[in-house]
Amino acid sequence: MNNITSFGPFRLDLKQRRLDKGDTPLRLGSRAFDILAHLVERAGTIVSKSDLMERVWPDVTVDEGCLRVHVASLRKALGDCGAGARYVTTHSGRGYCFVAPVSRSSATVLTNGERRVDDGSCKLPNCPAGTVGRDEAIQQSLAQLVAGRFVSVVGTGGIGKTTIALSVGHRQMEDFAGAVCFVDLGSVNDSLLVPSAVASALGFCIKPDDPTPDLINFLQDRRVLLILDNCEHVIETVAALAERLFIEAPRVHLLATSREPLRVRGEFVYRLPLLGGPPAEARLSAKRALDFPAVQLFVERVAASGTGFELSDADAPVVGEICRRLDGIALAIELAAGCVNAWGLKKTLEIPADRFNLLRTGRRTAPPRHKTLSAMLDWSYDLLSESERLTLCRLSTFSSAFTLEDALAVAADKGVDDTEVIDGLANLVNKSLVAVTPFGDTTNYRLLNAIRSYASGKLVELGEADAIKRHNALASRQWPALAAHVAPVAEPSVPR
Incomplete structure (x- = not known):
């Protein structure tokens, strides 16, 4: 994990074991600090109580009451005690989750004259808050990136490819000394503008007539992780550029997301699986249903809408059927979950034969292609x-x-x-x-x-x-x- 993490008005320094609010250091017990560090490290992921206790008290047997006391102390320090927690949320029967957006930095100093992209020019979006069921995918993509330098995360629209790429990027920030560059190609309508879009994201000015040689020359001996997001509509140009960078810029690492492989030299294709859902069971219990990532995501998104929803045994078969019909597509699950507050669970399942008609409105901040299922398709x-x-x-x-x-x-x-x-x-x-x-x-x-x-x-x-x-x-x-x-x-x- 990076040495320094920022969220809201807070700055967490792991090396000095210090938490500051603005310019003011906060008093925080060592156990509460360890809990915060572990939750922030896995921001957006529900961390089980047993995991936290093993991490904070590795050689001591404690009960959950002790954990609750230190979580309460942490929340008090964060000012997170009222309704609507901004930083640490409780997930009944499962654990805790750090939900605020985080940004990471590092005090790593480069030696031996190593050249890198200037930190100020590389802008990486916040680490995704929701990575339910994606820990294995993140780890596998990261491992292959380290081993082979070039990975394409491939899958159907709305499945969560960008989430995987951003999560990997944030985990690599320290290793690349901040030189992790995210290029959103979704808004690039002309394939000829791809090299310019990459250069712009790197903060590098290139000649408009033939930009690719200048870009490759700029990156030739720099160590940088380049995330090329949403490549499918400009795939021919991205493929040619990625192959040249892989061959001619040996210190550049490439992580692409696309609905199809780039099919070029050096590429390792990681096909992102659909979120797993429960089989059809008449007596599906809430506990068993929550073993499946599709259900976990659905329940988390319904609860986030402010309904105070908790999955019951009676509701588990209905939620299981909704997730099966949505095939584990993260976007579809999130859109359906957003309808529960208005329609209720059973109506969300039963409302039409053309069930996808109810999935009309997505996040306001989502790119246009992800606001609805029809736009995505x-x-x-x-x-x-x-x-x-x-x-x-x-x-x-x-x-x-x-x-x-x-x-x-x-x-x-x-x-x-x-x-x-x-x-x-x-x-x-x-x-x-x-x-x-x-x-x-x-x-x-x-x-x-x-x-x-x-x-x-x-x-x-x-x-x-x-x-x-x-x-x-x-x-x-x-x-x-x-x-x-x-x-x-x-x-x-x-x-x-």
């Missing part, structure tokens, strides 16, 4: 070729897993031949729009519920719904096994 759909769009829409008629042969039977038709379906299916997998589900010696595919619902609406807009229904009827007679998982073509279910 529009972003991916607009990046597809015409044949890929047709293939995706036709595949939306499957209600469950399907094989390549099934896909050819339904998707290969007017406008898309067999070769285009085969290539298109492979591209849709790479672009995180179709999931691969191996089953024995057979490779099966499926569309997540949100993607299938969206693509089904697009199928109707394309005027192909009736034709595909007839095609499916014919296909199911030719391939009887196909009939079991061909879904009816629905009306558009994602708001436009």
